[in-house]
Amino acid sequence: MSGLIKSSIARKVVMALSGLFLVVFLTQHFVINITSVIDPETFNSWSHFMGYNPLVQFILQPILIAGVIIHFVMGFILEIQNKKARGISYVKYKGSANAPWVSRNMIYSGLVILAFLGLHFYDFWVHEMTYKYVEFLPEDPSRYHEETVEKFAPFWRTIIYMISFVLLSLHLWHGFSSSFQSMGVNNKYSAGIKIFTKLFSVVIPLGYAFIALYHHLNPITH
Amino acid sequence: MKLYLKIWRQKDASAKGQMVDYTLDGVESDMSFLEMLDILNEELISKGEEPIEFDHDCREGICGTCSLQINGRPHGPDTMITVCQLHMRSFNDGDEIVIEPWRAKAFPVIKDLIVDRTAFDRIQQAGGYISVNTSGRPVDANAIPIEKHIADTAMDAATCIGCGACVAACKNASAMLFTSAKVSQFALLPQGQVEAADRVQNMVRQMDLEGFGNCTNTGACEIECPKGISLENIARMNREYFSASLKG
Ligand code: HEM
Ligand code: SF4
Ligand code: FES
Numbered sequence: 251m252s253g254l255i256k257s258s259i260a261r262k263v264v265m266a267l268s269g270l271f272l273v274v275f276l277t278q279h280f281v282i283n284i285t286s287v288i289d290p291e292t293f294n295s296w297s298h299f300m301g302y303n304p305l306v307q308f309i310l311q312p313i314l315i316a317g318v319i320i321h322f323v324m325g326f327i328l329e330i331q332n333k334k335a336r337g338i339s340y341v342k343y344k345g346s347a348n349a350p351w352v353s354r355n356m357i358y359s360g361l362v363i364l365a366f367l368g369l370h371f372y373d374f375w376v377h378e379m380t381y382k383y384v385e386f387l388p389e390d391p392s393r394y395h396e397e398t399v400e401k402f403a404p405f406w407r408t409i410i411y412m413i414s415f416v417l418l419s420l421h422l423w424h425g426f427s428s429s430f431q432s433m434g435v436n437n438k439y440s441a442g443i444k445i446f447t448k449l450f451s452v453v454i455p456l457g458y459a460f461i462a463l464y465h466h467l468n469p470i471t472h
Numbered sequence: 473m474k475l476y477l478k479i480w481r482q483k484d485a486s487a488k489g490q491m492v493d494y495t496l497d498g499v500e501s502d503m504s505f506l507e508m509l510d511i512l513n514e515e516l517i518s519k520g521e522e523p524i525e526f527d528h529d530c531r532e533g534i535c536g537t538c539s540l541q542i543n544g545r546p547h548g549p550d551t552m553i554t555v556c557q558l559h560m561r562s563f564n565d566g567d568e569i570v571i572e573p574w575r576a577k578a579f580p581v582i583k584d585l586i587v588d589r590t591a592f593d594r595i596q597q598a599g600g601y602i603s604v605n606t607s608g609r610p611v612d613a614n615a616i617p618i619e620k621h622i623a624d625t626a627m628d629a630a631t632c633i634g635c636g637a638c639v640a641a642c643k644n645a646s647a648m649l650f651t652s653a654k655v656s657q658f659a660l661l662p663q664g665q666v667e668a669a670d671r672v673q674n675m676v677r678q679m680d681l682e683g684f685g686n687c688t689n690t691g692a693c694e695i696e697c698p699k700g701i702s703l704e705n706i707a708r709m710n711r712e713y714f715s716a717s718l719k720g
Contacts, residue, residue: 258646258686259676259713328686332644335685337577341478341491342570344544345643349690354643356688428689434714436707 266429268321283461290395297394322364329357352424359421366414402465411462415455422451473499473565480572482581501561525584531556536633541572546637546696554698574636576645578682591682592634598678599671600654602663616662629656631699638693644685649693651679652709653701659712669716
């Protein structure tokens with residue numbers, strides 16, 4: 251990693267590639283989640299596949315975790331270096347005059363997402379790991395939908411998820427198109443990339459928020 | 473008009489420095505910002521006080537020497553101009569104006585509002601040149617035909633005056649816009665190809681060594697640049713950097 255940390259441009263490429271990788275993951279995760287609203291059967295079978303396919307479990311999942319770690323660790327490194335580069339701060343600094351809020355506060359939207367990931371891991375990942383590798387409970391391809399809906403019974407969790415999706419939206423609003431600039435892409439397609447970024451960063455987080463709220467409002471009653 | 477000025481005073485590079493309040497009356501709206509400071513300095517001198525040191529040279533927007541952070545923005549509230557091109561008509565009677573030096577670890581304050589920008593010189597020296605002989609022998613400028621749009625883009629990059637407003641504006645004090653302009657002006661032209669790979673690598677290395685920050689693509693530099701240097705140059709420099717790194 252030290253070689254990567256050496257050049258500012260290389261650091262940005264690491265940030266961009268890991269960020270884009272997370273964007274792809276976010277999309278795939280969304281497609282699975284939305285089935286929990288549309289068709290619980292499909293949600294169960296896809297979730298079961300993701301949970302028990304060895305390729306997903308032992309190759310893709312570690313890559314994903316590594317991607318998240320690389321992204322936020324590099325985010326911290328950049329933030330520390332950038333703070334240092336200013337040295338003495340201005341008495342008056344009008345950041346809003348020349349740059350959008352979202353672009354100046356990536357570290358804060360990122361930190362909220364990181365905190366959310368902590369809760370999200372605790373909610374689902376730790377639960378799964380305990381189920382499979384600690385308690386060695388039998389495979390049950392029909393449990394996922396119900397478990398998911400139950401998670402959203404408490405109002406506080408639903409609200410925390412929804413607030414986090416707002417911050418995710420802000421993070422992507424700048425981050426998605428920014429990663430293309432970091433990789434040297436600034437050409438006739440850039441206007442299109444910017445439009446797509448805005449659509450994506452609204453539609454996907456809004457969709458996630460809708461799913462959380464939907465399950466909160468539609469509990470399973472036996 | 474009457475102005476309430478808050479100005480950074482610092483005795484020398486090692487002194488601590490602080491903001492000092494000044495009230496200045498009788499400022500005309502058609503004065504330039506630097507003339508306003510000249511008048512303040514006249515007053516200070518006649519009172520036997522030390523005048524405020526600030527950088528300036530051409531006073532016509534071409535040398536890039538004038539460098540003031542005015543009310544939180546490099547070169548003040550207007551865009552596409554330097555401080556020497558800023559006029560007092562951009563302010564109102566009774567305004568408070570905060571004047572500070574550029575702030576960047578790589579631009580240490582020498583005195584008052586003057587900062588040391590030799591970091592930019594060292595980035596230039598690391599590769600911002602071409603090694604062709606410039607003998608007295610007249611060579612037709614058009615001996616190597618270059619498409620107009622390419623010549624124009626290279627010329628746009630070459631208009632960078634090295635003022636440092638991009639660094640001053642950037643929340644990370646990044647020098648990517650300056651360095652990319654200096655890389656682009658050669659990268660686009662055939663004369664720049666010989667040293668292209670070394671140039672970008674050496675200039676970026678020097679930029680990092682000087683302690684400038686990383687780019688977050690906020691675009692603040694492009695908005696504050698008095699010459700309208702575009703972010704496209706940064707993307708171009710990144711591409712140049714990748715292809716140079718791949719070549720080894
Ligand atoms: C699912 C979660 C996330 C996604 C999809 C995501 C996506 C992105 C993307 C695409 C970029 C743009 C990269 C560039 O401009 O080159 C970015 C930048 C950034 N991300 Fe994330 N991110 C996520 C989570 C996080 C987390 C947890 C942090 C932790 C602190 C974080 C901190 C940052 C920072 C600081 C930047 C800006 C870096 C810079 O340009 O200086 N992100 N993110
Ligand atoms: S890129 Fe613009 S703001 Fe930066 S040094 Fe050159 S002219 Fe000044
Ligand atoms: S004094 Fe030369 S650009 Fe302002």
